[in-house]
Amino acid sequence: MSSFFAERWEQILSASWQHFSLVVQCLILATVIAILLAALCYRSRGLTSLANNVSAIGLTIPSFALIGLLIIPFGFGVVPAVIVVVFFAVLPILRNAVVGLAGVDASTIEAARGIGMSRAKTFFRVELPLAWPVILAGMRVSAQMTMGIAAVAAYVLGPGLGSYIFSGLSRLGGANSLESVAVGVIAVVILAQILDAALLIIGRLTTSRGIRV
Amino acid sequence: MSENTDKSSTGAAILIENVTKRYGGGKKPAVDQLTLEIPAGQIVMFVGPSGCGKTTTLKMINRLIEPTEGRLIINGEDVTDINGDKLRRKIGYVIQAGGLLPHLTVAANIGLVPKMLGWDKSRIAERVDELLDLVSLDADTYRDRYPKELSGGQQQRVGVARALAADPPVLLMDEPFGAVDPITRQRLQDELINIQAELHKTIVCVTHDFDEAVKLGDWIAVFDEGARIVQYDTPEQILANPANEFVENFIGSGAGLKQLNFARVKDVDMRPGVIGRPEQKPAEVLELVTLAERRNAVILDQRDRPLAWLSREQLKRMTELPKTRDENLPLVSTGSTLNDALDSMLQASTGSAIVVGNRDQFQGLISVETVMNAIRELRENASRQQAPVGNNTGEIPRVNGHGDDAAEDEAGAGSHAAVRTGRHAAPGDQAPSAGGSAAEPASASAEPETTSGTPWAGTRPEQGSSAADGTPSGGAAENPDRPEGRP
Numbered sequence: 001m002s003s004f005f006a007e008r009w010e011q012i013l014s015a016s017w018q019h020f021s022l023v024v025q026c027l028i029l030a031t032v033i034a035i036l037l038a039a040l041c042y043r044s045r046g047l048t049s050l051a052n053n054v055s056a057i058g059l060t061i062p063s064f065a066l067i068g069l070l071i072i073p074f075g076f077g078v079v080p081a082v083i084v085v086v087f088f089a090v091l092p093i094l095r096n097a098v099v100g101l102a103g104v105d106a107s108t109i110e111a112a113r114g115i116g117m118s119r120a121k122t123f124f125r126v127e128l129p130l131a132w133p134v135i136l137a138g139m140r141v142s143a144q145m146t147m148g149i150a151a152v153a154a155y156v157l158g159p160g161l162g163s164y165i166f167s168g169l170s171r172l173g174g175a176n177s178l179e180s181v182a183v184g185v186i187a188v189v190i191l192a193q194i195l196d197a198a199l200l201i202i203g204r205l206t207t208s209r210g211i212r213v
Numbered sequence: 214m215s216e217n218t219d220k221s222s223t224g225a226a227i228l229i230e231n232v233t234k235r236y237g238g239g240k241k242p243a244v245d246q247l248t249l250e251i252p253a254g255q256i257v258m259f260v261g262p263s264g265c266g267k268t269t270t271l272k273m274i275n276r277l278i279e280p281t282e283g284r285l286i287i288n289g290e291d292v293t294d295i296n297g298d299k300l301r302r303k304i305g306y307v308i309q310a311g312g313l314l315p316h317l318t319v320a321a322n323i324g325l326v327p328k329m330l331g332w333d334k335s336r337i338a339e340r341v342d343e344l345l346d347l348v349s350l351d352a353d354t355y356r357d358r359y360p361k362e363l364s365g366g367q368q369q370r371v372g373v374a375r376a377l378a379a380d381p382p383v384l385l386m387d388e389p390f391g392a393v394d395p396i397t398r399q400r401l402q403d404e405l406i407n408i409q410a411e412l413h414k415t416i417v418c419v420t421h422d423f424d425e426a427v428k429l430g431d432w433i434a435v436f437d438e439g440a441r442i443v444q445y446d447t448p449e450q451i452l453a454n455p456a457n458e459f460v461e462n463f464i465g466s467g468a469g470l471k472q473l474n475f476a477r478v479k480d481v482d483m484r485p486g487v488i489g490r491p492e493q494k495p496a497e498v499l500e501l502v503t504l505a506e507r508r509n510a511v512i513l514d515q516r517d518r519p520l521a522w523l524s525r526e527q528l529k530r531m532t533e534l535p536k537t538r539d540e541n542l543p544l545v546s547t548g549s550t551l552n553d554a555l556d557s558m559l560q561a562s563t564g565s566a567i568v569v570g571n572r573d574q575f576q577g578l579i580s581v582e583t584v585m586n587a588i589r590e591l592r593e594n595a596s597r598q599q600a601p602v603g604n605n606t607g608e609i610p611r612v613n614g615h616g617d618d619a620a621e622d623e624a625g626a627g628s629h630a631a632v633r634t635g636r637h638a639a640p641g642d643q644a645p646s647a648g649g650s651a652a653e654p655a656s657a658s659a660e661p662e663t664t665s666g667t668p669w670a671g672t673r674p675e676q677g678s679s680a681a682d683g684t685p686s687g688g689a690a691e692n693p694d695r696p697e698g699r700p
Contacts, residue, residue: 110312112314114301114308114385115326210361
């Protein structure tokens with residue numbers, strides 16, 4: 001194990017970085033998409049429950065099946081990998097964003113409107129900052145989950161640590177196969193912890209002291 | 214109001230003209246053809262049962278709720294169709310519990326509107342400190358706190374400060390003091406009265422508490438379902454002559470007692486007392502008391518401050534008059550309301566109280582009978598002034614002159630009670646309400662009071678001297694086409 005790591009640590013680090021970068025970029029994209037969708041939905045009861053249902057059902061779709069299907073229109077490489085990771089990352093954030101935005105006190109919004117804030121300004125200056133801690137919690141769930149999901153990107157020859165897992169599993173019993181899988185899995189777990197800690201710190205820095213619990 | 218000499222802009226008149234609000238396709242409108250004028254620089258209280266449309270009406274003034282039909286005129290300008298956000302920046306808005314944005318500091322909350330109006334940072338910071346001072350909060354302590362670090366009363370104060378930030382002529386308050394405890398509420402109400410005495414804004418305030426309406430309002434509009442105006446008049450008039458059973462029920466019991474809040478001790482007839490000096494012999498004083506056929510004598514020191522209040526029996530027993538002050542004397546000041554006076558009398562169980570003026574100088578005696586007489590007179594002489602228009606008949610008052618300059622005349626005069634002069638065309642008639650009501654130089658028309666039979670006239674300091682019956686008012690002169698109220 002140690003020799004496996006010692007011989008390949010440069011590739012492993014580079015794959016880890018690719019993996020991390022894939023997840024972070026997808027997470028940012030997913031957050032933007034989720035907030036946009038939530039902004040469209042949260043004021044209507046029907047759309048809110050639709051968003052919640054989509055989010056619940058979406059999470060039951062096997063990531064492996066989805067990425068396989070995406071090969072047909074998009075071929076191999078980064079594109080289908082990004083689509084899958086973003087898709088799964090959006091779901092928990094969307095759900096939290098809808099809940100968070102809907103949970104902003106109606107009287108607070110009324111006060112903001114009452115002193116002359118426009119609809120858009122109220123959303124960006126009042127509702128979004130107040131819903132932010134809830135949205136951020138959704139991002140943390142997404143980050144944990146998509147770290148694992150990003151491993152399937154290797155199936156479409158995408159970037160990341162998935163290649164170690166897949167190559168190990170495909171020649172199980174062969175030399176270094178177990179080590180390969182273990183390196184992939186452990187690295188994913190470590191990256192997940194690092195990202196989680198980073199999000200926690202970002203949360204502290206971006207949440208107003210007035211609404212911190 | 215830019216040419217205003219005062220540095221803050223004073224109130225603007227508001228006219229709600231034939232306004233209807235329907236929700237969804239509902240048959241029953243929430244607000245039904247309401248016409249209501251709100252005189253400049255005064256506090257108008259909306260009271261009524263829940264669901265009567267008073268809050269809807271309030272929110273239509275700043276168009277948080279858009280009227281389905283009708284027009285809205287503020288300071289002579291039709292604001293029915295202008296940009297709602299811009300309109301709201303010029304109208305202060307206070308809601309229950311302050312409505313502060315929890316993620317912003319006190320300073321940021323207060324600075325919201327000035328920031329939207331594009332003020333520079335130093336001007337905003339200066340204004341924030343000024344306003345915190347106005348609402349009795351120490352700027353250095355509270356500027357950087359977050360709302361959750363404040364008590365309910367403090368949050369409410371910041372809410373008021375925020376509403377006043379850009380110095381709007383109009384302030385709308387939606388049950389502002391509903392979420393605080395009774396003691397804090399009373400203090401906040403007192404502070405609002407003080408602030409208003411200083412700033413003379415046009416304040417529209419929704420409440421379900423009739424006592425609050427009586428305490429704060431220059432005018433009270435009693436609403437019933439569909440924002441139907443049941444009565445729109447001064448608190449005195451509503452208490453004395455409720456329009457119907459609905460209003461009577463709403464006032465609740467003790468209307469007479471509530472009226473005592475309008476009258477002050479100095480306005481009723483005090484009885485002179487028998488006066489003794491500490492140097493005198495008790496027997497001498499007793500003789501005076503017997504001669505005057507009174508039961509007590511007041512002992513005063515050299516500066517006419519009461520030391521003791523002695524009955525005949527006490528005088529008989531004493532060999533020397535007391536030289537130190539009895540701390541339990543039932544004292545009331547000339548500025549106390551009759552309500553306070555009654556309180557003191559009942560607590561002292563003397564049936565009367567000693568009235569003192571400046572520097573505690575003895576002024577006379579006041580008894581329960583005096584107060585009872587005052588209640589009777591209050592009922593008989595409740596102000597007969599022309600109320601602003603408030604109806605649901607769709608009668609549109611002619612708008613002329615719209616009171617825009619009235620506020621300026623009043624600003625210096627320290628009186629915003631121009632309307633309260635003795636005009637009394639029946640409420641709801643076609644008198645040119647909006648214009649007439651405010652457009653008169655306040656101090657010029659205000660006669661020296663007490664010529665009338667209304668001993669309590671002009672007793673509320675913030676209302677200036679509301680004058681006597683039948684004083685020909687400046688308003689009438691300015692509006693010669695107005696039906697004459699009384700010669």
